[in-house]
Amino acid sequence: MFICFLLTLFLNCIIFIPTDVKSEQKTIFLQQEELKSYALTEWEQGYINWNKLDELLEQLQSEVSEPPKNATLGEGLQIIEEDSGVSLDRAAFTINFLEAFYKGEDSSIQVPKKTVYARVDKEMLKEITRKKLGSYTTFYNSTNKERSTNIMLSAKAMHGTVIFPGEVFSFNKTVGERTEKRGYKKAPVIVKGEFAEDIGGGICQVSSTLFNAVDLRGIQMIERFTHSRSVPYVPPGRDATVSWWGPDFSFKNLYNEPIVITARAAYGSLTVEVFSSETVEHFQDK
Structure with missing residues (x-):
């Protein structure tokens, strides 16, 4: 219950710096005590609670993800181009988070995104x-x-x-x-x-x-x-x-x-x- 409380408190304290361009990055600010809440309590200080970090990753994924749009057909065989999407770069964010966690100081952490390409693009439809x-x-x-x-x-x-x-x-x-x-x-x-x-x-x-x-x-x-x-x-x-x-x-x-x-x-x-x-x-x- 205590861990759930801390997670809720932490998520409410996340400060998102909004962007209107897919390629730009969001940033979250974490205070020292919030970072400490991600340590395992049954071990000596310094071990990450990976389950709790996974919950944060899922939360961030829902915040930043934009699904791609496949190319499709308009009238007849007229092709409407695809539009790529974005997703959380989980591996890159995990590295950023661990660096801040082990530093143990108030930190601004980038939330990296990666491009998600449409499964069906205009070239495929042409073919x-x-x-x-x-x-x-x-x-x-x-x-x-x-x-x-x-x-x-x-x-x-x-x-x-x-x-x-x-x-x-x-x-x-x-x-x-x-x-x-x-x-x-x-x-x-x-x-x-x-x-x-x-x-x-x-x-x-x-x-x-x-x-x-x-x-x-x-x-x-x-x-x-x-x-x-x-x-x-x-x-x-x-x-x-x-x-x-x-x-x-x-x-x-x-x-x-x-x-x-x-x-x-x-x-x-x-x-x-x-x-x-x-x-x-x-x-x-x-």
Whole structure:
């Protein structure tokens, strides 16, 4: 309890010197007594309590970290550049902290940051949009505004998704929960063979169009369920029903290169395409 009290007191006493530039450093000021609170009490003076220091590192990480933003696709194959992020340089800060700790005096300690690069950059997107692997188009009634909205929202959420070799794509995780707050509307859905109204009605057309686009030799289907009755937008048996609390549609990338999905819904037409690099090839059996 005493250690927890000291930690709380210490964190409240940290003075952050704010910056507005990623590359600049923050600084914390520690008084001599605060530094001493990081010593192990059951040993002779001079041994660090590493558990307590880890708690400080986690606190600082939450203060300074900014996650990177991957490059993605805008309209069609237009590339929106990535943005790097920053993270706490834990090793460098630990050295700075130990120097101050063993000095035993009031100290200003730099909180070093390091750049975190985006996993997907514009150069990668350029490469993996060169070769079309698959494409499929379905049609819908654009005068049905609610259903059209749901189709367009889910297609937009999926557009630009990159799946690396060996990774599994999940429709539900990628598109997210379909809620009114996120703009989804009530529209007809099929429940146990009967039509009903529910939030997000129509997105099964998106998952079904995606299934037909990615039905390729280098794609392994992981999870796919068909509707309890035929649907009009794809041939019988070529659909993939999804529900946030129920079935998902997922598949694994068995190619040697990342693939990227594009999706466009407009004027009653939904097209999903799959691209990769010129050197893409199927590298393992299903």
